[in-house]
Amino acid sequence: MSKQKNITAIIDGKPVQVRKGSTVLDAAQKAGIYIPTLCYLENLKSYGGCRLCVVDIKGIKGFPTACTTPLEAGMEIQTKTPALQRLRGEILELTLSEHPYTCLVCGDKKDCADFMHTTRKASTITGCNFCTSNGDCELQDLIETLELKDVRFPISYRGIPPERNNPFYDLDYNLCILCGRCVRICNEERNSNVLAFIQRGNNTIVGTAFNESQIDADCEFCGACVDVCPTGSISEKMGKWAGLPDRSTETTCTLCSVGCTMNINTRGNRIVNVGPKPGERTNPHQLCIRGKFLSPDIIHHPSRVTAPLIRRNGKWVEVNWDEAIQYTAGKLEAYRGNRFGMICSAQDTLEENYSLQKFSRKVMHSNNVDLYSSYPDKDLVMKIHPFLSSSFHGRTMDINKADTILILGADASVSHPLVENKIRKAFAMGRNILYANPFPTRTSKFANHEINYTAGEEYNFLYTLLAGIAAQFKEAGVVKAAKLCGLTEDDLKPFVEVLAKSRNLRIVVGDDMLRNGTGLDVLRALGNLSYLMGQKGKCNIMFTGYEGNLYAGALAGAHPDILPGFDTVSDAKAIRKWNHKWDAKLSNTSGFSCDEMLATIGKDGISALMIAGDIPMDPKLKKLKFLVQLNMFRTGLSDYADVLLPVTGFPENEGHFLTLDGTIKKLRRALPGPGKSKTIPAIISILAGAMNESGFSSSRTGVIWKEIESSIMLPAHKAINEMQKIQSIKPKSRKGTRDYPIRSNIPYDHFRYRGNSLTALVTDMQTLWKG
Amino acid sequence: MAGSIVSIIGKYTPRDKSNLIAILQNVQKKKGYITPEAVDSIANHLSISRSQIFGVASFYSQFKFYPPGRNSIKICLGTACHVQGGDFLLNALKSEIGISPNETTADGRFDLERVACLGCCALAPVVMVNDAIFSNMSVVKLKEILNQYE
Known part of the structure; x- marks a missing residue:
């Protein structure tokens, strides 16, 4: 049985x-x-x-x-039974006695809804017609279902001042019926523990400690409480009064490499909200602040560029697409070859990066293609490739299935909030969380053991940890390495003990581990760690890159040495293959990385650049002969640009996105781009046409996907030689401090889309960071 | 200040939530009320959020979140006292010392709390100041009594 x-x-x-x-x-x-x-x-x-x-x-x-x-x-x-229905009606009446119910049971409510729209937008919600959730309210539905005609109790209006001081959402606890969904989702599902029931009896409300604001209570503004609220108690600021959505599109968020599935609910050409499908309350794919609140904010941002701009006599002039393309094509014609460079963004779809690199390689005859956020060491991506293709077994959402999670140099709370969410969940489930980072972060609160090693000594830390696992801590080299990273044997003991017992280990590797002078050594040490742990059970490594998915960018060919699908430029066979495929004459000289491109501007290096998105302003860019920017906003970089072409954002795009766990996810178009903006592949297609190159007629994403699908598929988890043996590694002293961090990223800098700072663009974000 | 809270909390196993109420009681005993700083320290020690702690603490009327005054006034609004005009007394008291229940006067002279029976209903309405019970209260008597306390 x-x-x-x-x-x-x-x-x-x-x-x-x-x-x-x-x-x-x-x-x-x-x-x-x-x-x-x-x-x-x-x-x-x-x-x-x-x-x-x-x-x-x-x-x-x-x-x-x-x-x-x-x-x-x-x-x-x-x-x-009639008795049950009567009972339910009475229960609902009691519930409603603390909720402004007059409109709910008013005999004229239909006429009122049709003719009295001017009464909306009142500062205090005293009836349905003033409520932002009118039409999307579970109480309204229940009153219909239970055929409630009247409430016999007087309204007990609690008179709690509505809270409007939080970014992104407003709170009006006078509408709250204390169903506890927000409290439960905050504690059970998100493990954020910001909301709690406070006080007792009649005075109970949902709130925070000492009634402090949500910001002070460390709310991460994931918006889960907004999604689940059955009334208008918690309402999103952005979608207020936007009306009810008439369409819902399931697409993928590209703001970090987790690649969450998201529903974009739109009414006409406007996003009402990002959340559960209309009529539903649960969003099985929970989002974070970026997906839920920031994506509509950037899409409907008032300063979006909606028409092509050309700089004439130092001033921006709006032109039509024909003129912009003719002008750009004419200028670019002069810089074919190695004087041209292309800088892409890791937050773009595979199609977008594929089109951009193809344009650079085929039309401009230049292998100077790179992602702005690429690793300082060009070979690093190439070396990560075998790792990912062999350890892509673990899914992001399965993190809490591992018995032990080892987090190395990652602050997922800002870089990948959903990964951190799963770590918190795993902690709540009693899994072992080992956290190693140069400084404590929010993740520290959810760690069983924490190590703070010296920043920049990531490699020596890993070396010491490996030695600890192999019980060779006393060796001279190990003692030296331990000293360098500021640790003692006792510090490492808890890690070693937990790892020794682990049979299903998940390693989350942050970008800080790789973005230093010893990136390649770190990777080798990680290989050894994964080999050692893999001997005893399961061991999966997850790389959490800063901006979007670097690996996916390289997979699409946005890398100076890597053609789509990890073919290399130096491989004559691969060049022949792509020459044939593209009907092109590709150069086999290795290209410049992003840093090299920026460093050689003005010398005999780069003269013309095409930049998708934004990069930090650098006076050196002034020396460029020609700069094309493909972006949604006019930014600091635009001051040096000659042409600014308006592009669409990810909710306005179709395409494919590779997530950090190796899933290829689809983007669907939720709404058209504003004004004359176009998708990147469409722009590249007409630009190539204007330069008399064919093979780019594929402005429809589906066609490009067909072209790349066969070549970029991940090698099916094939075991790589390097992973099957222990490699010899030695402790290393750092030469000076110059090479760490290569490009320092302060936390809120993570909140970027195509290099555009979301913090600078969205005022609510500024409130949040100041708070 | 902070040191004494740490010494209270330090006696309990970290991350063991079951000790929350005992810790809160000890903090209140030591400090007279639950300070925001204490909630912070408890949150760190037990690995639970401040909101959750506040949720638990505010459920029980034994925990206070405001500094106690030099003299504590408890005014009974139980059935008998209510019938005998406890509400009038409370209103008079509020205007006399200028605070509402669960507050402390700016000069720290009084704090005010409403309770729901002091167990001497025959003497209603009843007011308790510190440990003394004053029975058969009236608004006039109230002023005289308050003058006895500095």
């Missing part, structure tokens, strides 16, 4: 078979029987707070709640 046995019960005279352990509500939902609920939410623990799901079970006294009663074999359940 297995525990998984199915059991049968009778609900409303209908036999229902469900798995043992299901609740009465689960069973009813499975059978398609509707039981009204308010506090119940999929994925959250049953709470039994709203009492609306009461049912009648034969042989059980009273009316138990369906969401908390486990189903037993042979139960006879009634869900819709």
